Amino acid sequence: MDKMPKWADIVLIPLISLLLAAFFSALVILAIGENPIEALKLMVDGALMRSSGWGYTLYYATNFIFTGLAVSVAFHARLFNIGGEGQAMLGGLGVALCCLYVPWPHWSLAILGASVGAALFGALWALIPAYLQAKRGSHIVITTIMFNFIAAAILNYVLVELLRPVGAMDPASAKFPDATHLPSFQDMFSTETNKMFRGAPANVTFFLALAASVFVWLLMWRTKLGYQIRAFGHSESGALYAGISPVRITVIAMLISGALAGMMSVNTTMGESERLILNSTEGAGFIGIAVALMGRNHPFGVLLAAILFGFLYQGGAELALWTSIPRELIVVIQALVILFTGALDNMVREPLEKLFIAMRRRNA
Template identity: 75%
Template sequence: MQKMPVWADVILIPLVSLLLAALLSAAVIVGIGEDPQAALKLMISGALGSTYGWGYTLYYATNFIFTGLAVSVAFHAKLFNIGGEGQAMLGGLGVALVALYIPWPHWSFALIGCTIGAALLGAAWAYIPAILQAKRGSHIVITTIMFNFIAFALLNYLLVNVMRPAGSMDPATASFPEATHLPTLHMLLEPLGIKFSKAAPANVSLVFALLAAVFVWLLIWRTRLGYEIRAFGHSESAARYAGINPVRITVIAMMVSGALAGMMSLNTTMGEGERLILNSTEGAGFIGIAVALMGRSHPVGVVVASILFGFLYQGGAELALWTSIPRDLIVVIQALVILFTGALDNMVRMPLERLFLMFGRKEG
């Protein structure tokens, strides 16, 4: 029996959670002697008040859409992919290899090549934990976490010892050639007569992220494979009885997930950095988990939650730039949002469900 209408589940609960997180954040800001109203205003105007702010918000959101979708796809098969971070790092390696060692005539070809490189390496990195889970029963949560560390060590070795240009201090590759540089939203929107900030890093990979969201929707709800993934996620024994091969579904779901996480590096490594650095993922793989939880593993929800987190990142940066609120507090605010929307979901859900049941009875 449905306890609550759908709109309450997908809109009301996240909104109430957000409100609680905002209230608690405001209390913390008051606690350190700052003005929460001014802080909120600064965050909104800084993140959404100009095309410059939007450019950064959407840049961060692009990362979270990719990693959020990655986690969502695995969720539908009841697989908890914590390895988005490592898969994105390997994706970055794929981008770097393709961009550096193949001479591309134009960015559009390079983008396709890099997408394949990123998706392949990201998927390959997810394949190993997937096969260990499917064949040996090694728990995917543990193996994907461990693979994050292995990815970091591998990338570190390659950047320090192999791919770093001689004499450079930075553990990073050389800059990618000019022809592989992606156009920013400024360049894309200019022919349409829309003036978009030149400085912001949001780029064409945002379009790819939105396409990926459509792709995930089609895959999960409109294909036979998606049906099998969802059936497997709901009940493994029922799926097995229906003739669905659990090894195949585990491996495919994880590889799609890994490929999506890997494609995040199109935005950071190819779009923004234009070279591969050690620290290119910056925790977006983990934020993806919160985004997927908040977005209820639905592509639309993931996109909305990603923009919210993009807003928090860019708004937080503005706070750090123009106020004396320390950066640690900004992390606290971000953590509160994750805590309330992700971990403490039931705290809001249960009272609300009770409320709806009460009203439902009266009407009945």
């Protein structure tokens, strides 16, 4: 019998973890002499109470949805893809090449082309670690981490030596053609009288991320490929018995994972900066790990967790802007959330399981 009801697993545990993280964050804020209640109010005001705040929150969330899905797909095959960061960087290169060198007539076609480019580059960047894991047993955690560094170096080289327009000083590509401009939420939802999402970077890619969530859900729970990925992830010996090739599944799962991570760059590179810059990923590849953990590797959970982390990012920026809480402390708060929701999961889970068992016995 399961130790506790499903709703407790999916809702209660993340919620308690979150409250714990909030409590310790409050202690930290108290320690430096600021008021945690005020800080929270500021975060909520800045991230959720105005449409422009939502515009930022959802922009960050879009990144985290893609990287969270990437981590969770790999995780279903029991592969820990820490290379989302590098795959997203290379995905950005794919977006840039698509936007700069293909004359797109309309943004709707451009976003499709750029998505394919991003997915392709991200997938290829995941292919080498996947192959090494499947065929040679090189641990995917190690190889994907190292590939992050290689990706950063490649991107640096490409931007400085190849894509930088003549005469430009910063390591960035030329601005993309106007035809590739993606409608932002401001473009889409504002009316003459009512300006919505003013200046916020959230754009149509958010809906692409929602579509990707539905795609991942269908893939994992409705197709035989997903069935095989999950079976392999639970038991390699079982997979062998069923005639599921571990090599094939490892490679395919990592390709899908890399493609999803790469597609994050459609949001940052095409939707926001409209040119390829260094460090556009801003660590979203790593946040994806926390998002996947907190979202229990389910697309819907990933979606919720991504929005939460989007809120933390935007709310953190607001704090840094309006209070004397230094930027570094925002990172501490984010780290506390990751720590409690991800790494310390069992600390909440075990007492809760005991509680539920005790309750069931009393009822029995």
